[in-house]
Amino acid sequence: MGSTNARSAAIAALTNFKSIAPRVNFKDTPVKDLYASNVFTTEVQRDRLPKAVFKKLQQTIKKGTSLDPSIADAVAIAMKDWAIDKGATHFTHIFYPMTGITAEKHDSFLSPTGDDTAILEFSGKELVQGEPDASSFPSGGLRATFEARGYTAWDPTSPAYILENPNGTVLVIPTCFVSWTGEALDKKTPLLRSMEAVSNQAVRLLKLFGKNVDKVFATVGPEQEYFLIDRNFYFARPDLINAGRTLFGAKPPKGQEMEDHYFGSIPERVLACMLEAEHELYKLGVPVKTRHNEVAPAQYEIAPIFENANLAHDHQMLTMEVLRRTAEKYGLSCLLHEKPFAGVNGSGKHNNWSIATESENLLNPGNTPHENAQFLTFCCAVIRAVDKYAGLLRVAVASAGNDHRLGANEAPPAIISIFLGDQLNDIMEQLEKGSPSSTKHGGTMELGASVLPKLPRDAGDRNRTSPFAFTGNKFEFRAVSSGQSIAGPNTALNTMVAESLDYIATKLEADVKGGKDFNKSLQAVLSDIVKQHKRIIFNGDNYTEAWHAEAEKRGLPNFRSTVDCLPYFISKEVVDLFSKYKVLSEREIHSRYEIFLENYKKTINIEAQLTASIAKTQILPAAIRYQGEVAHSLAAVKAAGGNNVAEQEAMLKEISGTISELQKKIAALVHAFEHTASGSALDHAKYSKETIIPAMLAVRGLADKLETIVADDLWPLPTYREMLFIK
Numbered sequence: 001m002g003s004t005n006a007r008s009a010a011i012a013a014l015t016n017f018k019s020i021a022p023r024v025n026f027k028d029t030p031v032k033d034l035y036a037s038n039v040f041t042t043e044v045q046r047d048r049l050p051k052a053v054f055k056k057l058q059q060t061i062k063k064g065t066s067l068d069p070s071i072a073d074a075v076a077i078a079m080k081d082w083a084i085d086k087g088a089t090h091f092t093h094i095f096y097p098m099t100g101i102t103a104e105k106h107d108s109f110l111s112p113t114g115d116d117t118a119i120l121e122f123s124g125k126e127l128v129q130g131e132p133d134a135s136s137f138p139s140g141g142l143r144a145t146f147e148a149r150g151y152t153a154w155d156p157t158s159p160a161y162i163l164e165n166p167n168g169t170v171l172v173i174p175t176c177f178v179s180w181t182g183e184a185l186d187k188k189t190p191l192l193r194s195m196e197a198v199s200n201q202a203v204r205l206l207k208l209f210g211k212n213v214d215k216v217f218a219t220v221g222p223e224q225e226y227f228l229i230d231r232n233f234y235f236a237r238p239d240l241i242n243a244g245r246t247l248f249g250a251k252p253p254k255g256q257e258m259e260d261h262y263f264g265s266i267p268e269r270v271l272a273c274m275l276e277a278e279h280e281l282y283k284l285g286v287p288v289k290t291r292h293n294e295v296a297p298a299q300y301e302i303a304p305i306f307e308n309a310n311l312a313h314d315h316q317m318l319t320m321e322v323l324r325r326t327a328e329k330y331g332l333s334c335l336l337h338e339k340p341f342a343g344v345n346g347s348g349k350h351n352n353w354s355i356a357t358e359s360e361n362l363l364n365p366g367n368t369p370h371e372n373a374q375f376l377t378f379c380c381a382v383i384r385a386v387d388k389y390a391g392l393l394r395v396a397v398a399s400a401g402n403d404h405r406l407g408a409n410e411a412p413p414a415i416i417s418i419f420l421g422d423q424l425n426d427i428m429e430q431l432e433k434g435s436p437s438s439t440k441h442g443g444t445m446e447l448g449a450s451v452l453p454k455l456p457r458d459a460g461d462r463n464r465t466s467p468f469a470f471t472g473n474k475f476e477f478r479a480v481s482s483g484q485s486i487a488g489p490n491t492a493l494n495t496m497v498a499e500s501l502d503y504i505a506t507k508l509e510a511d512v513k514g515g516k517d518f519n520k521s522l523q524a525v526l527s528d529i530v531k532q533h534k535r536i537i538f539n540g541d542n543y544t545e546a547w548h549a550e551a552e553k554r555g556l557p558n559f560r561s562t563v564d565c566l567p568y569f570i571s572k573e574v575v576d577l578f579s580k581y582k583v584l585s586e587r588e589i590h591s592r593y594e595i596f597l598e599n600y601k602k603t604i605n606i607e608a609q610l611t612a613s614i615a616k617t618q619i620l621p622a623a624i625r626y627q628g629e630v631a632h633s634l635a636a637v638k639a640a641g642g643n644n645v646a647e648q649e650a651m652l653k654e655i656s657g658t659i660s661e662l663q664k665k666i667a668a669l670v671h672a673f674e675h676t677a678s679g680s681a682l683d684h685a686k687y688s689k690e691t692i693i694p695a696m697l698a699v700r701g702l703a704d705k706l707e708t709i710v711a712d713d714l715w716p717l718p719t720y721r722e723m724l725f726i727k
Contacts, residue, residue, distance in 0.1 A: 007718050010232035014726065017230075017269075017331045024272075024279045036285035038086065038162040040079055048078040061157050062358070063214045064196065072124025079160055080109060080122035083171035086162045090170050091122060093130040093152040095177035096187040098138040098595050100485050102317055103177075105132050106170060127173065128154045134179055138598070140591030142183050149180040155188065158314045161284050174314050183588055187487035188313065190583050194218075194494035195309055197581035201501035202355060202362070202378075208508050208518065209374050213357045218494050220312035220354075221474070222486050223303040224319055225294050225347035227335040228270055230726065233718040234333035238618075239610050243603075244337035244483070245401070247611045248619065248700055250707040251343050252721035255297070262295045267727045269330055270300065277302070277326040284322075286315040296344040297724040306354065306474075309494070313487050316349075320483070336483040339404035341720060346405035347482030351489055354474040355497070364473040370427050370436035373522060380529045381504055382475060383418060383428075385496035386468055387536035389577065390416035391557045391568040393468070393477070396492040398562040398596065400603040402481040407560070412467030412478050414565075415551045415558045417538040419466035425539055432530040435523055465542035495583045504529075562600055563689045567682065569593050597681040604688035608673040611696045615666050618716040619703045620659065626710040627655045655709060662702040669695040 026034075045054055053074045059065045083091065092104040109120040134150025152175035160173045177186035184190055195218050202216035234240050239247040266274065274291050281288050287305040294301045302323070304315065320336055327334040339346035354363045355378060362378045369375055386393065393416050397406075407413045420428060423440045430436035467479045480489050504525055511521035535554040540547060551558060559565030568574065570593045578584035584592070630652050637645055672695040677687035707715060 006236040007716060007722075008713070010230065010236045010718055011722065011726065013232040014230040014331065024276050026275075026279070031282055034279070034282045036283070038164070038283040039285040040082060040160040041285070044082060045075075045078070048082060050074060057156060064199070067128075067154075067156060069124075069128070072128050074124075076122050076124045076127040079127065079171065079173075080120065083160075083162060083169075084109065084120060086171075087169045088162060088171045089168050091126075092170055092172055093132075093154070093175040094172050095132075095152050095175045096313075096317065096485060096487065097177055097185060098140070098187070098592065100187070100483075102321065103132070103137070104172070105130070130175065132177070134177075134185060137177075137185060138595045139179070139185055140594035140598075142179055142181070142185065142587060142591045150177060150185060151180070152177050155192070155310070157192075157308070158311050159285070164280075164283075183585065183591075187485050187491075188310070190491045190588075191313060191487040191494075192310055193583040194491040194498070194581070197498040197583055198355065198494040198501065201498045201505060204505040205377065205501050205508075206357075206374075208505065208512065209377075211357075215357075216362070217356055217358075218309040218353065218490065219306045219356050219361075219474075220309045220486065220490055221304055221306040221352040222312060222316045222480070223301055223348075223350040223352070224316070224323075225299060225301045225349065225482050226323060227296070227299050227340055227347065228273065228327060228332045229298055229335065229723045231328065231331050231333045233723045233726075236716075236718050237723075238614055239607075240333070240335070240340070242610055243607050244335065245340045245404075246342065246720075247607060247696070248614065248703050248707070248717060249342060249720045250704040252719065252724065254721070254725070256295055256344050259295075261293050261297050261299070264293045266291070266293060266300075269332070269727060273326055273330040273332060274300070274302070276329065277322050280322050280326065281319060284315075284318055286318060286322075288319070294345065294347075296341070296346075298727070299345060299347065306352065309353075309490050313485065313490065316486050338399070338401040338481040338483060341724065342404075343720075344724070346411060348405070348411055348478060349480045349482050349484065349486065351477040351480045351486055351493075352471070352474045353477060353490065353493055361473050363475070365424070368439050369424065370430065370439045373519070376427070376431065376436075376526055377504060377522065378501075379424070379470075380431075380526045381497055381500035383536060384503070384529050384533045385493075385500040386416065386418055387533035388500070389492070389496045389574070390536065391559065391565060391571075392492050392496060392574055392577075393479070393489070394557070394559045394565045395569045395574075396489040397479045397481060397484070398559075398565050399481060399484065400562060400600050400607075401483065402479075403561050405481060406479060412465060413542050413548070413558075414560050415542070415548065415556055416467055416479075416536070417542065417551070417556065418475075418536050419469035419539055420537055421470060421539070424470055425537065428530050428534070428537065431523075431526055432534065434527065466538070467542070491583065495577060495581055498581055499577055561689060562596075563682070563685045566593060566596055566600075566685070569596070594681055597685045601681070601684045601688050604692050605673055605676075608669060608692050608696055611699050612666055612669050612673075614717075615662065615699050615703055619706060620662065620666075622714045622716050623655065623659050623662070623706045623710050626714050627652070627659060629711070630655060655706075658702055658706055658709070662699065662706070665695070665698045665702055669699050 045057060053071045056068045056071050057075060060067045090106040090108050092106045094102055094104045097103050109122055110118050111121040112118045130152035132150055132152060155174045155176055158174035160171060163170045163172050176189040178189060179185050198218055199216045203213055206213055237246065239245065278288055287307060288302055289305050290303045292301055302319065323334045354361055356362055363375065365375045366372045394414060405411045426440050427436045469476045477489060480486060507525050508521055512518055535556065548558065570590055575586050575589055578589055579586060634645060634648050634652055672692045677683050
């Protein structure tokens with residue numbers, strides 16, 4: 001079938017769609033029985049491990065004590081037997097390299113004995129350490145191509161689980177991934193280091209408040225936005241297949257301007273897909289809680305309950321994979337790109353971050369936050385951290401894809417600021433002047449009908465334009481993008497906050513040791529933090545030009561693009577921060593800098609080549625065919641003696657002129673990506689931003705114009721009005 005017919009074939013195919021998925025039955029297996037049924041949970045460990053082994057393993061998981069190597073064999077045997085009971089034939093060490101996605105190598109439990117029989121084996125050594133080839137993963141110069149050795153190391157704090165396949169199951173063991181030299185080649189290792197750093201400093205600070213705790217946890221609840229479109233449309237769009245986003249597409253007559261999709265009724269096919277995805281996630285112990293239509297047409301959201309940041313990361317990676325796999329069963333494609341469609345909302349992954357002991361959320365203000373000195377201390381630590389390292393948070397969400405999303409209606413601008421809300425902002429203003437003495441309360445609302453209840457009103461409104469907003473008992477970092485791992489943003493957050501907690505604890509410890517009153521010293525420290533760092537607090541509209549001017553006046557950084565912000569990542573203050581808390585060494589930081597720049601350049605290069613290819617092989621031929629039809633029709637009318645043809649001649653002239661301009665712009669684009677810049681990786685990235693991207697946009701502008709002119713039956717690509725609205 002020719003490409004000209006791919007679009008109409010896609011529409012025909014989806015009208016005859018039949019799901020290949022069996023019905024999900026929550027009645028026979030209730031959610032409470034389903035939940036974590038495929039996870040090597042604490043309960044399973046208690047049942048299958050010797051008591052002494054179980055106790056030692058739990059000390060590592062809950063208190064962060066070093067893993068006792070002597071228990072590895074016992075854990076491995078119990079894990080293998082449990083997995084085999086679940087139908088597993090293989091195991092894999094899953095890890096999270098700098099590609100931003102998961103990696104895995106499957107090994108069989110089967111071990112031939114040499115006499116035509118076999119046994120099933122899994123040793124403690126195999127559990128604790130694996131050895132995948134590290135040469136083909138991004139290393140940013142940490143390893144030469146010929147230096148191939150890398151190791152995976154078992155992370156006992158993230159439980160193993162069973163991944164089901166129609167033809168069997170696999171035991172999946174979360175791990176870290178490091179080089180032969182011990183340097184991190186992955187996302188998880190720095191995240192775990194940062195969690196330890198923030199825990200150590202928080203424990204110090206809590207001791208000053210008279211609380212003896214062994215460990216403090218960073219907690220995260222990452223919301224996940226995504227698009228679902230029919231799979232037939234997906235396969236008819238080479239740009240979606242290879243770039244994850246549409247490189248062409250005229251604005252449809254209807255987009256999201258009617259505001260009728262957000263929280264609307266979920267289409268039956270989509271809801272069926274959601275239910276099965278949730279069914280699979282429940283079995284894997286992922287605590288998904290909410291689902292709903294998002295703002296853009298064909299856009300949706302799934303969100304979990306808070307959990308340990310490391311586990312939240314692993315579960316988040318699982319969520320994306322399950323969404324992709326499940327969508328296929330329903331003839332859908334799950335799009336996780338930050339901006340798959342121009343002109344409608346892109347997709348984020350709002351990162352709800354907090355810090356907690358086993359029993360207490362340290363960012364819970366309580367009913368009278370002005371009296372809650374502990375809460376105010378941890379809150380001020382976050383304010384100081386975000387102001388001091390705002391550029392690092394911007395780097396943590398930087399990518400070529402997220403550049404399309406940040407600063408638009410659905411996402412905050414590139415300027416990092418904090419929204420506190422009226423109640424907390426008022427307390428901070430009191431704290432700046434001395435000791436807070438009161439807390440604003442919102443009261444209740446009368447809804448005007450006697451049958452309706454009185455509703456308690458929050459003391460402040462929400463601000464959806466803020467990149468970093470306090471939302472009751474947590475901070476919501478809204479700039480994180482849909483498809484990225486949450487490990488990077490949370491590694492940055494944990495380390496920044498660890499530095500601020502260290503700063504506060506060190507001052508207070510010195511004052512107490514010097515005989516000063518703790519409460520007076522605390523008040524002075526917090527008041528000073530508010531005075532020095534209140535510039536980062538902004539409760540207004542982040543989208544206005546006035547805020548950009550005000551932010552510049554305040555001295556806040558405004559990194560508008562990935563290329564602008566990445567050099568900050570290798571600045572002395574960032575290197576010193578990560579080095580001090582042993583989260584990333586200077587070599588590890590520079591390697592990631594090189595990887596980020598390389599990813600940016602490669603992404604733009606792929607998109608540029610795709611843009612030229614699609615324009616030359618699909619859009620131009622369709623436009624030229626239509627030009628021929630119009631020319632032939634015009635000639636026939638003239639031959640028949642028709643004189644009233646001025647509009648048709650103008651139409652032909654417009655088509656011909658647009659085609660000619662498009663051919664020139666395609667040639668300019670090809671020249672741009674075939675003649676790349678010389679110099680450093682940063683030079684290449686700048687060239688991509690300043691030369692290649694404008695050349696791509698020039699091609700798109702003309703191609704999108706042709707979409708509005710060329711006869712509908714000739715247009716080869718599924719359009720926005722079809723992909724976003726035909727379900």
